[in-house]
Amino acid sequence: MPVQSPLSRPAVIGRLRAAGCVFAEGEADLLLSAGLGPDELTVAVQRRVDGFPLEHILGWAEFCGLRIRVEPGVFVPRRRTELLVREAAALLGVASVEALSPTPPVVVDLCCGSGAVGTGLAVLVPGLEVHASDVDPAAVRCARLNLLPLGGAVHEGDLYSALPARLRGDVDVLAVNAPYVPTASIGSMPHEARVHEPRVSLDGGPDGLDIQRRVIAEAAAWLRPGGHLLIETSRRQAPLTGAAMVRGGLSPRTAVSAELDATVVIGERF
Incomplete structure (x- = not known):
């Protein structure tokens, strides 16, 4: 049986879900589609597990159908x-x-x-x-x-x-x-x-x-x-x-x- 990559979608979902992320599937898809390299993705997933806002990790928040730039330390639009x-x-x-x-x-x-x-x-x-x-x-x-x-x-x-x-x-x-x-x-x-x-x-x-x-x-x-x-x-x-x-x-x-x-x-x- 082939060994599953630690960066696979199921693995990312599993880590996020274990950390208490309610929308683990959606968050995993956003992280996996962010164009990050393997090491960057590993860091990003760990930051989310550690409780960093997803929007600060991605650099944007969805709001009114737009992607609003959001930097670390800035209030995330709800x-x-x-x-x-x-x-x-x-x-x-x-x-x-x-x-x-x-x-x-x-x-x-x-x-x-x-x-x-x-x-x-x-x-x-x-x-x-x-x-x-x-x-x-x-x-x-x-x-x-x-x-x-x-x-x-x-x-x-x-x-x-x-x-x-x-x-x-x-x-x-x-x-x-x-x-x-x-x-x-x-x-x-x-x-x-x-x-x-x-x-x-x-x-x-x-x-x-x-x-x-x-x-x-x-x-x-x-x-x-x-x-x-x-x-x-x-x-x-x-x-x-x-x-x-x-x-x-x-x-x-x-x-x-x-x-x-x-x-x-x-x-x-x-």
Whole structure:
């Protein structure tokens, strides 16, 4: 009987499954199709067994049907965040049709991480002026790889302070996936998230809404009349996010996707 190669698909699946990877078959196929040499593949499989995010190993994450560049130490975009993109794209489609101005709609991807939200919107709604910002230099470098080829701009800094002043009062859509995990819940997150993603991209403070409140407090000053702030949150936190929007002068509604297990609170500036 021939000896099976240690790099065969069944062997890779077996190692991943033994390590607790729920989708071992799919992950094995991605690793085997990544164009790695035998030694590189061995290292990649071991890294996954050791708990490194698959996306950091591959160098990309699938998001909205796109391959988003994701480097080690950068937050990995989740599929649930596709609801944020869908809702923003729907609003921007209407804005593009109704706009009387010849200038393109302005979108800001705040707390952008890899820039996945801004990249998804730039592809789904061509002709936008897209800006993204993040406080983490590694995230900014990664977002530039994704957004600059599409004509977007990426800025480094704390929330609105990173943005060009000329955008103030002129933004059509603020799309925000700010960290919203309560501090006490970080320890119960999956190993690959709590160990390999920056805490600044996860920790939302005692109730998870610290960064959301800061975003909401200044949003009306950056949005044009009729503009929208969209914030990803949890179903449990959504009423608190909506209440903060009311205090911030916005009219909120909530979008939910059972398919994606996703919740987005959408506030309109009048």
